[in-house]
Amino acid sequence: MFVADHMTTSPITITKETPVLDALELMKKHRFRELPVVQGNRLVSLVTEKELLAVSPSPATTLSVYEIRGLMSKLMVSDVMIKNPITVDPYCTIEEAALIMREHKISCLLVEENEVLVGIITQTDIFEALIKILGLRKAGTRMVIESRDRVGLIAEITSIVRDCKVNVIGIAVLEKNRERVHVMLRLGTKDPGHLIKALEEAGFKIVKCSC
Template identity: 55%
Template sequence: MFVRDYMTRNLITVDKKTGIFEALEIMKKHKIRQLPVVSAEGHLEGLVTEKELLTVSPSPATSLSIYELNYLLAKMTVAEAMVKNPLTVTTDTTLEEAALLMREHKIGSVPVMEGGRIAGIITVTDIFDALVKFFGYGKAGTRLVIESRDRVGLLADVTQVVKEFGILILGIISNAKENGNVEIMLRLNTGDPAPLAAALESRGFKVTYIN
């Protein structure tokens, strides 16, 4: 799964002269939490988040009255709050690479570049949506989990049994366990998995979950 298939393409952007209050209003209106900061030529100059805008304040704040503080805040722009030279990925980056990058740097979004220009943005929410789609949550079908000793040809043997029953496989996920076994989750286009489960059990596969 690649970033290009799940990123947000219709970007809402601002330039670095945009006021922080205006940027917050844009985020509120469009229900987003980050804004790429782009130059008039279309080059990415930074990234500003709702959190950064809400925590920005002029210095020294302690010597200002509330009116002076609000006046200075109204004059501040996103250039004073944005992250310059933010981490980026490309449209060919895999979702797992993007997810790992966000986790390592504790960030919630990454601009997506293509040909030196910004093409979109990928967020933690986008990655969650991709996982939900991949698992087929809320869609018709059956989830069947098998546990077996890991070996060469294991997946081919499992899918061969499914093929014999003429059942369409909608998705497969495998998870290696510390004991040397592997769990295989099959998302199947069937409402009656019992005969298939019995056949798998008869061939030495342990069916641990059916839903």
């Protein structure tokens, strides 16, 4: 699954000349935490709520509202924006995007194609993609199978599932140690009794099975 399938296209943007107060108001209105900074349709930078709040006066300040607004009106996005933000192309995979965010400790990625901003993908979008991949919103059964890791393991399991005429909605594999893995299946049935029996007869251990 690609970033293009889950990103927000045509995101709301600002320019370097946007006042910090206006950027904060825009974030508050749309419940954003990041805003791309552009010049025309060319990506320039990124500004986050964290950077904007860092230059905002503390609630404990003794300045009056008018003094605060006077000071803040002089601050532009160009004063606090992130230089050289990390970008990806639309055909970056979801797992690659998640890894980049994790390694750089960032909450979003700007999506760029031919130097033109085409979208933005956030941590929330990544979580939503994971939910879809695993079929968590679809009715059915979640089954976890423990097995020795080996070539052809998934083929063996799905062959048994097929013979039991059960549809696989989602699948994931977690390595427990060097020799054993947990295989999670999201199945399109609420009555997997016959499948459990077939898997156990084939030597598989069912760790958990729940609707």
